[in-house]
Amino acid sequence: EVQLVQSGAEVKKSGESLKISCKGSGYSFTYYWIAWVRQMPGKGLEWMGIIYPGDSDTKYSPSFQGQVTISADKSISTAYLQWSSLKASDTAMYYCARLVSYDSSGSTGYFDYWGQGTLVTVSS
């Protein structure tokens, strides 16, 4: 059974750093892109970026480039999303999802399995 299990909720202060995780199981983690999606309170979904665990090829949405870092450790089937200095506006639910890509670049495809979400709360 394919599963993506995310790390637990976090409460942080502005300026602190944070790294949340998404652990895959039940499939070959190395060979599927992992996407990160943000959902701010009461708002819609926003695509943040993707990573290919096999070679750590990473692509970011322009809105999130330079604001977060996406990484992965294929040896433990885990992808990460991290911030070096959190802001109150980073308060949101963050989801990871598996991307089944139609090509090797991750430029098109579909999301099939999703993590349960990690709620990040940042106080000022």
Place this chain on the structure above:
Amino acid sequence: QTVVTQEPSLTVSPGGTVTLTCASSTGVVTSGYYSNWFQQKPGQAPRPLIYNTSQKHSWTPARFSGSLLGDKAALTLSGVQPEDEAEYYCLLYYGGAQPVFGGGTKLTVL
């Protein structure tokens, strides 16, 4: 900046049919946008329903179907059930691995 537009809200009666649409600020939505549709209920992660315009996942109920309608992508629910009340999001792919989600449609079953 590319904007993907959905109806903010729709209401349908149980057993009825409703169509949700997904428009692109760049123009006509074609099969090359590989549209995806997701259902999200309060407190839950999004659940994929449709990909590649009209393909269903193994778990997608038969009453959900995807298509292109005019210049938009569309999701049609036929024989709506009370449990279909949820927020629905489309996703369109643009060049360079830069997909964009629509703003979502809140579907009320009443």
